[in-house]
Amino acid sequence: MMIDVKEGWEVKKLGEICEFGNGLWTGKKPPFQKVGVIRNTNFTKDGKLDDTDIVYLEVEKSQFLKRKLRYGDIILEKSGGGPKQPVGRVIFFDKEQGDFSFSNFTSIIRIVNSEKVDFSYLHRFLFFSYISGATEKMQSHSTGIRNLKFDDYKDINIPLPPLPEQQRIVSILDEAFAAIAQAKANAKKNLKNAKELFESYLQGVFEGKGEGWEEKTLKEISLEFARGKSKHRPRGDASLLDGEYPLIQTGDVSNSDHWINSHSQTYNEKGLAQSKLWPKGTVCIAIVGSNVAETAILNFEACFPDSVIGIVVNPKKANNEYVDYLLQFFKAYLKEKGKGTARDNINLATFEFQKFPFPNVETQIQIVSRFNLLSTETQKLESIYKKKIADLEELKKSLLEKAFKGELGTQVTAVKVIEHPAKIATISAKELQAGIVAFALQRHLEQNKANTFKHVKAEKIVHLVEQVLNIDLDRNPVKDAAGPNDFPHAKRVEFRAQKAGYFYVKKGDNGYEYTAGSEIQSVISKTEIALHAKVDKLTWLVDLLVPMNTQQAEIVATVYAAWNNLLLDKKFVDDEAIVTEARENWHPDKLKIERSKFFNAITWMKSNGLIPKGTGKRVLAKPAK
Structure with a gap:
């Protein structure tokens, strides 16, 4: 070197x-x-x-x-x-x-x-x-x-270099590597959270079975349920290989993600004669060794040995993707059933009396559609975090190379800390805001508070979520009569939401009312996947606001924004300064609200840990018409 x-x-x-x-x-x-x-x-x-x-x-x-x-x-x-x-x-x-x-x-x-x-x-x-x-x-x-x-x-x-310079280099590298290690730990934790979040959705569906679901064995929903074939011994005899018929092994099943899209071996005519060609769409279950209970679906015709079980589902009774997701959820249980011998294994007898939850086929297809969407979002997140981890390793190499060339300065910023607002890479800002509104609507419905969830409160919740979760929703909030608002952006979000069937907004006798659409759960799921590690904070914040009426939510959001403005401007901050900024310096309509309510809001916010940090966007005065 x-x-x-x-x-x-x-x-x-x-x-x-x-x-x-x-x-x-x-x-x-x-x-x-x-x-x-x-x-x-x-x-x-x-x-x-x-x-x-x-x-x-x-x-x-x-x-x-x-x-x-x-x-x-x-x-x-x-x-x-x-x-x-x-x-x-x-x-x-x-x-x-x-x-x-x-x-x-x-x-x-x-x-x-x-x-x-x-x-x-x-x-x-x-x-x-x-x-x-x-x-x-x-x-x-x-x-x-x-x-x-x-x-x-x-x-x-x-x-x-001279000894003092060696020691200086070590000190700088130690500080930089500590920051890199923390960033890697955070990325790995987020990667783990993303995987676990998808698994929690599987659990929610398969354990929270709906009305009309039935318990059935895999054989009951199959046209064919059998082990693969490989009669010739030894199985890897070269005379069977290198033909035109794909050959799938347990490793191919394990290394696939839902669909088997590639293969590393093939059978020739002699190999096919002692095996069986399974149709595209067959669900494969690895039943021996370290890959036991791993599953995936053939995306082409292929052969496989008796170390794999094949399921050709009856389309009148089941959907093959639903079956694969179902088996993914039961994987840990099936692995446990395979223990107890020198080599882990399960077999056809394992499934003889084992029953699984099945709704009707139409519901299965709807569930698969939702899982596929969530799986795509999860994979995007995993890709982002894996790249971040790889980039951090490259950063470490780069710092070391500079160190031993004598190119390190007096200080190294190893990891750039991104302050609010930060974009969520796996979802558009408009879609994310629609998901946040849908999430808040669902929490209000669950707590019988939907009558308090109108335009003003929804926008106040969105503003606080954007600030507290350190995310960028592409909003440009202004000092409005009803607090920090970006209603033009909210209107665009509502149009998107109504078109997609997430939720609907209609003017009623007491303001604009929200009703859930048929696809509300899909956007909530997509939002929770995108926010992953921030979901707990989202739930905490929304649940704090659910019991409030419109004016209470308006005051809290205004106080938060005013307080944050003072911090951003590096001004002196005490309760009096916050109230003056939130009431007298905000909008003339705020003078209609007693000052005591603003002081009460500050006390409540402090007691609940809802305290701004002086980050994010400053809420500006509303432009004159």
Whole structure:
């Protein structure tokens, strides 16, 4: 690996600045001593020591004394690895107490002169060498194990600035990496939440069965329910393969997402003669090994062996996509039923008396349509978070490369924090606002408060949701008589909602009234998927506002907006200043409301944690007509 070295820096071979030691063997001569032994399994992807499962062994004392780890030692993986994990990982030993050594699959790297080389700096450089792929070229293969070419590794060029600069670089990298680690943890949590949210919808449907649902076995809803065929032994005989008939294995089922769209093997005519060609649309269930209970649907004609069950559904009784989603929900249950033998497996007998919930076919198709929509939105979210995690890893590499070229400044902003307002990437702002209104309408209906949910209250809820959840709904709110409003945008949202059947708005005797449409649940589900981690906060906020009448909601939203304006303008804030901004400085109509109600609103907001942070859009004065 070639790195352009900054003027004034030295370059030394790793072998010139360090000494090395081979790993520990337990030995056979007493006396023995119990010590913790660091193994390959204790290496993390981030180059840190995972001490959760350190093994403790009785080892020959004389062997251990020569190989006792010290704080600041670097442990190198010299044997092991695999196709997706090359050998050459490094970790930093950060323990100051206890007796620890390292296994014979690892080696120790110990700095000779700590006044010239900082061990954290060296560890960071060797870690960079690994993740950038430089050490991958230094490995050899033997009997399936990868071994590091040690002489090549010792010849790695180490760029060495003066010791204070090494320590400064380490300090900057530590701060940046901590921010990256937190951002990755958040992205992984959001990814997990997105997956769990879809699973919760499956649960809601299949456990909250509606009227007219029946319990049936899979055989009862099938035209054919049987295991695949592969009569020839051995199954992988080359004489059966490389023809025109797709061959599906359990791994193909497991690696598919709802539909099987690809295959890695094919049968020829001889292979087909000892198997069976299943039609497109067949639901496949893997029934053995690590893939047991995984399911997917054939998107082409294909053969599969008896390690897979095929279901050709009766279209008068079931929908194949419904059956696949149903089996996805019951996967954990079926996996559990397959335990208890040397190799996990289920079979036709597993399903003989097992009944599943089935509504009529029309309802099944409606449920599938909803699940497909939610699945698409979930996959978009997963794609976003996976890309974010990958981008953060690339950022880490970039920072390391700059560090060892001497290009780090005095400060590094590792992760850009996006302040409100932030767009939700998987849903349009108009669709999201329609979903928020639909969600609020449903909460009002559930709590028998629909008579309080009119135009003004709906717009106040939307404003508060946009602010509190840190999202951008493309609104441009102004100081209106009824509080912070963007009614032109609300009208466009209502038009979209009514056209899609989410909800309807009609002028009544006491203002504009909302009624639920046939597709209200679909937009609510789509919104909850898009907001995922923010759904709990949305529920909390809307439920705070449901009991309020129109004026109460208007006052709270106005106070929140006025308070937030003061914070944005960096003005002095106390209760009197907030009330003056929300009443006297807002709109003439606000003077009709007693000041005490504004003070009461502030007290209520503080007690419920509804406090602005001085972020987001400033609510401006309404332009003169």
